[in-house]
Amino acid sequence: MQTMPPALEVNDLTVAYRDKPVLWDVDLQVPTGVLMAVVGPNGAGKTTLIKSVMGLMQAAAGSVQVFGEPAGRQQVRRIGYVPQRTSVDWDFPTSVRDVVAMGRYNRGGLWRRTDRRDAERVARALATVDMEDLADRQINELSGGQQQRVFLARALVQDADLYLMDEPFQGVDAVTEQSMVSVLRRLQEQGRTVLAVHHDLRTAPVYFDWVALLNVRLIASGPMAAAFSECNLQETFGGLAPAWANPPATTAA
Amino acid sequence: MEAFLQFFNDYTLRNVLLGTAWIGVVSGSLGTFAFLRRQSLLGDVISHATLPGVVLAFLVWQRREIGVLMIGAAGTGLLATALIQVVDTRTNIKRDGAMGVALAVFFGIGVLLLSMIQNLPTASQAGLDKFIFGQAAALVQSDVTVLLAAGGVVLAALLLLWRELKIVTFDPDFARAAGFRVTVLEGGVVTLIVVATVMGLQTVGVILMSAMLIAPAAAARQWTDRLSIMVLVAALVGGTSGAAGAVVSAFGPQIPTGPVVVLVLTALVLVSLFLGRKRGLVWRWHRQRRSRKLADPDTVLGALGALEAAHAGTVRGHPKAVVRMAVGQSAQVGQALAALRQAGLADEHDGDWSLTERGRSEAGRRARDQGG
Numbered sequence: 001m002q003t004m005p006p007a008l009e010v011n012d013l014t015v016a017y018r019d020k021p022v023l024w025d026v027d028l029q030v031p032t033g034v035l036m037a038v039v040g041p042n043g044a045g046k047t048t049l050i051k052s053v054m055g056l057m058q059a060a061a062g063s064v065q066v067f068g069e070p071a072g073r074q075q076v077r078r079i080g081y082v083p084q085r086t087s088v089d090w091d092f093p094t095s096v097r098d099v100v101a102m103g104r105y106n107r108g109g110l111w112r113r114t115d116r117r118d119a120e121r122v123a124r125a126l127a128t129v130d131m132e133d134l135a136d137r138q139i140n141e142l143s144g145g146q147q148q149r150v151f152l153a154r155a156l157v158q159d160a161d162l163y164l165m166d167e168p169f170q171g172v173d174a175v176t177e178q179s180m181v182s183v184l185r186r187l188q189e190q191g192r193t194v195l196a197v198h199h200d201l202r203t204a205p206v207y208f209d210w211v212a213l214l215n216v217r218l219i220a221s222g223p224m225a226a227a228f229s230e231c232n233l234q235e236t237f238g239g240l241a242p243a244w245a246n247p248p249a250t251t252a253a
Numbered sequence: 254m255e256a257f258l259q260f261f262n263d264y265t266l267r268n269v270l271l272g273t274a275w276i277g278v279v280s281g282s283l284g285t286f287a288f289l290r291r292q293s294l295l296g297d298v299i300s301h302a303t304l305p306g307v308v309l310a311f312l313v314w315q316r317r318e319i320g321v322l323m324i325g326a327a328g329t330g331l332l333a334t335a336l337i338q339v340v341d342t343r344t345n346i347k348r349d350g351a352m353g354v355a356l357a358v359f360f361g362i363g364v365l366l367l368s369m370i371q372n373l374p375t376a377s378q379a380g381l382d383k384f385i386f387g388q389a390a391a392l393v394q395s396d397v398t399v400l401l402a403a404g405g406v407v408l409a410a411l412l413l414l415w416r417e418l419k420i421v422t423f424d425p426d427f428a429r430a431a432g433f434r435v436t437v438l439e440g441g442v443v444t445l446i447v448v449a450t451v452m453g454l455q456t457v458g459v460i461l462m463s464a465m466l467i468a469p470a471a472a473a474r475q476w477t478d479r480l481s482i483m484v485l486v487a488a489l490v491g492g493t494s495g496a497a498g499a500v501v502s503a504f505g506p507q508i509p510t511g512p513v514v515v516l517v518l519t520a521l522v523l524v525s526l527f528l529g530r531k532r533g534l535v536w537r538w539h540r541q542r543r544s545r546k547l548a549d550p551d552t553v554l555g556a557l558g559a560l561e562a563a564h565a566g567t568v569r570g571h572p573k574a575v576v577r578m579a580v581g582q583s584a585q586v587g588q589a590l591a592a593l594r595q596a597g598l599a600d601e602h603d604g605d606w607s608l609t610e611r612g613r614s615e616a617g618r619r620a621r622d623q624g625g
Binding site: 055056076081088089095102106140 | 417
C-alpha cells in the first residue's frame with residue numbers, strides 16, 4: 001500500500017489570471033480510494049484547481065501527476081469529470097440518454113459509433129442515478145437536480161479511476177443529494193478516488209473522509225478528523241467560518 | 254405550361270438552380286453548429302471579410318473562375334478569424350468588439366479595392382461588384398462542379414466528425430477533459446464555415462451570405478429537439494430558399510439573388526416561429542391552453558371566501574388574475590366565475606370579483622362542513 005502512487009499529486013501549482021494568482025504554490029496529494037472534499041470561500045480557486053488538473057487551464061508553474069504519471073493524453077481515460085452544471089447551454093437539442101452517452105465518445109477512433117455495450121452502460125448509469133424514466137427526455141425540460149444527475153451519470157460511464165467533480169450537489173434537493181452521496185460511496189467501494197468541490201461545511205465531514213482546505217494557497221489537507229479543525233477553518237475562511245461549521249471531530253472530543 | 258417546362262430545360266437555369274440549392278443545403282447544415290455554438294455573428298464577419306480576398310485574387314491571377322476567387326476569399330476570411338482571436342486574447346477588447354472591428358476593417362478594404370479596380374483599363378473586372386449582393390445567373394457548369402466538390406467535402410467532414418462536433422458544441426470543457434483536441438476541432442469548424450461562406454459569395458453575395466448560415470438553423474430549431482433532425486431540416490430550408498431565390502432572380506437580370514434568398518428565408522423563419530412543432534408559438538399556446546384545467550365553481554367559491562377572510566375589512570374585490578393564483582395550478586377561472594355570478598353567489602365591479610351576501614354565507618357553510 002505504501003508504495004502505491006497517489007491517485008493525484010499536485011506539486012507547486014500556481015495559476016494566475018492577469019498576473020493575479022488564483023492558486024499559489026499548491027501541493028496536494030490525493031491518495032487512491034478516498035473521497036476528498038475541496039472546501040474554501042468564493043474565489044479560493046477550487047474550480048481552478050479542478051480545471052488545471054484536467055488541463056483546461058494553463059498553469060503558470062507546477063506539475064500534476066495522475067497515478068504516478070505526468071498528466072496528459074495517456075491518463076485522460078482514467079479521469080472522469082463532472083463540470084458545473086451551469087457551464088453548458090441546456091437548450092441544446094438532445095436527450096438525456098445522448099448526453100450520458102457522450103461519456104463514451106472518446107473510446108475508439110473516428111469510425112466508431114455507440115455500440116450495444118455502450119448503450120447498456122448508459123442505461124445502467126441512468127438507473128444508478130434514478131434517471132431511467134427520463135432517459136428520452138429533452139435536456140431543456142430537466143430541473144437543476146436532474147441536470148446534475150445527468151452529469152454524474154455521464155461521468156459514471158467514463159468508467160474512470162479518479163473522478164473530479166465541481167460542486168456535484170449544487171441545486172440538488174436533499175433526497176437526491178443523499179442518493180448521489182451513496183453513488184459516491186459505491187465508487188469508493190470499487191476502489192475509485194473522488195475529488196469534489198463542496199460548499200456545505202455542515203455536510204462535508206459527513207459525506208467525505210478526506211478534505212483539502214483551499215484559499216488560493218492550500219491551508220491544509222488530509223483525513224477529515226485531522227485537517228477539518230477549527231483552527232484550519234478559521235485560517236481558510238479568514239475568521240468568517242460560521243459557528244455551525246465546527247467540526248464534529250473536535251466537538252466529539 | 255410550355256414556357257414553364259422550357260424554363261426548367263434551360264441550361265443556364267438548371268446550373269443556377271442546382272448551384273444555389275446546393276449552397277443552401279451545405280450552409281444550412283453547417284450553420285446549425287455555428288447557431289448552436291452562439292457564433293452567429295462569426296458567419297457575418299467571415300462573409301464580409303471575404304470581399305478583399307475576392308478582389309485580390311482577381312488582381313493577382315487576372316481570372317474570375319470561382320475556384321480562383323474562392324482561394325482569395327478563404328484567405329482573407331481565415332485571416333479575419335485569426336485577427337479576432339488575437340484581439341480577443343491579447344488586448345482588453347472583448348470578443349464581440351473584436352468581431353465588429355474585424356468586420357469593418359476587412360469589408361472596408363474590400364470596398365476600397367473594388368472601387369479601385371473599376372478604373373482599370375481592362376474590361377474583365379466588370380461584374381466583380383456583383384459579389385456584394387450576388388448574381389446567381391453568372392453561374393456556369395464549371396462553377397457548379399467546383400461548388401459540388403467543395404460542398405461534398407464539407408458535408409463529408411460533418412458526417413465523419415459528427416460525434417466530435419456534437420460534444421464540442423454542447424460541452425467544450427468536457428470534450429477537452431475527455432481527450433478531444435478541442436482547439437483543432439474548433440479551428441476545423443471555422444474553416445468549414447469559411448468554405449461554406451465562400452461557396453455562396455458569387456450567388457448570394459458577401460453581405461447576405463451569413464443569413465444563409467444562420468436563418469435555416471433558426472427555423473429548424475422550432476421543429477425538432479434532435480440535432481440530427483435539426484441539421485436535416487436546416488439543409489432543407491437552406492436548399493429551398495436557395496432554389497427559390499435562383500428561380501425568381503432568373504426572371505429578370507436586374508433582380509439580385511441574395512436579397513430574394515433572404516426574403517424566402519425570412520418567410521420560412523417566420524412560419525417556423527409560429528407553427529414549429531416543438532417550440533412554435535401556436536403549438537406552445539395550444540399546449541398551454543390544454544394543460545390549463547377549467548376550475549370548477551366550488552373551488553373558486555372557496556378561493557374567493559379564503560381571499561375575503563385573508564383581507565377582512567380592507568379589500569372587497571379581487572381581480573381575476575388573483576383569483577386564478579388563489580385557485581392555483583394556473584387553472585382557467587373565467588367560466589367558473591361566470592357561473593357563480595349567474596347563481597348569484599359572486600359579482601364583479603370594475604374587474605374586481607367579490608362574493609355576494611349569499612355567496613359569503615354559502616362559502617362559510619362549506620368551509621365549516623369541510624372543517625367538521
